[in-house]
């Protein structure tokens with residue numbers, strides 16, 4: 300690898316949006332360190348403390364002490380309390396744990412992958428508060444008996460709030476690290492394979508998650524936005540939740556911005 304080649308660590312790199320991000324960054328001349336349960340440079344279960352330790356230990360070695368960018372993309376849907384452990388605690392452990400490696404590079408950038416689900420009324424404010432209190436055991440217990448969509452939406456709402464607060468803090472913006480959230484609408488990935496393969500469920504989800512552009516996204520379309528956010532072209536955006544959703548958020552929440 301040529302000296303000066305930028306290095307980006309991508310979690311969830313084996314599939315979907317993470318795989319598309321890895322492919323487009325690699326094509327653009329980056330060295331990508333992929334993290335996933337399988338088929339990755341670092342195999343780690345980010346839903347567990349041991350897996351998060353593996354991530355940090357191996358990232359330190361593979362990145363040689365510095366990272367230009369981190370994309371925290373790994374996520375799950377429909378796994379009960381494990382959804383909280385992966386989507387919220389795993390993502391925050393990734394961002395916070397790798398922050399020293401980002402701080403070692405000038406102009407570093409980070410992206411967390413959220414979701415339009417963050418604004419859904421299904422999100423449960425009591426659960427969001429438990430997540431933001433950062434007590435994983437308590438949050439996992441609080442997930443018992445809740446609907447899967449409520450758990451998923453709560454994990455993404457808490458993640459967006461955590462990122463917006465962190466992004467403007469001395470540790471992130473103050474250290475010159477630009478942190479933002481990409482919030483996709485429906486994307487055709489393994490996460491939704493069953494939905495997309497069943498015409499009835501496809502029609503139901505299309506009604507629930509309308510896309511004014513008339514179709515749902517391909518992973519490469521989300522990866523393109525992530526690629527911009529980690530590139531030097533993004534020199535001034537921090538603390539934003541950017542909906543990449545075919546217009547869904549603007550349609551559902553309306554034109555008001557406050």
Ligand SMILES: NC(=O)c1ccc[n+]([C@@H]2O[C@H](COP(=O)([O-])OP(=O)(O)OC[C@H]3O[C@@H](n4cnc5c(N)ncnc54)[C@H](O)[C@@H]3O)[C@@H](O)[C@H]2O)c1
Nearest residue numbers: 311314315316336344345346373374414485486488489490
């Ligand atoms: N597909 C959508 O419609 C959609 C919409 C909004 C947000 N998202 C978000 O996008 C992100 C990527 O999802 P995707 O659609 O590409 O799904 P995907 O299932 O194709 O990819 C997710 C990847 O994360 C990995 N992963 C899951 N649990 C992990 C763990 N414990 N440790 C390490 N890696 C783990 C999986 O192995 C997989 O490779 C997720 O955070 C998801 O919530 C997806």
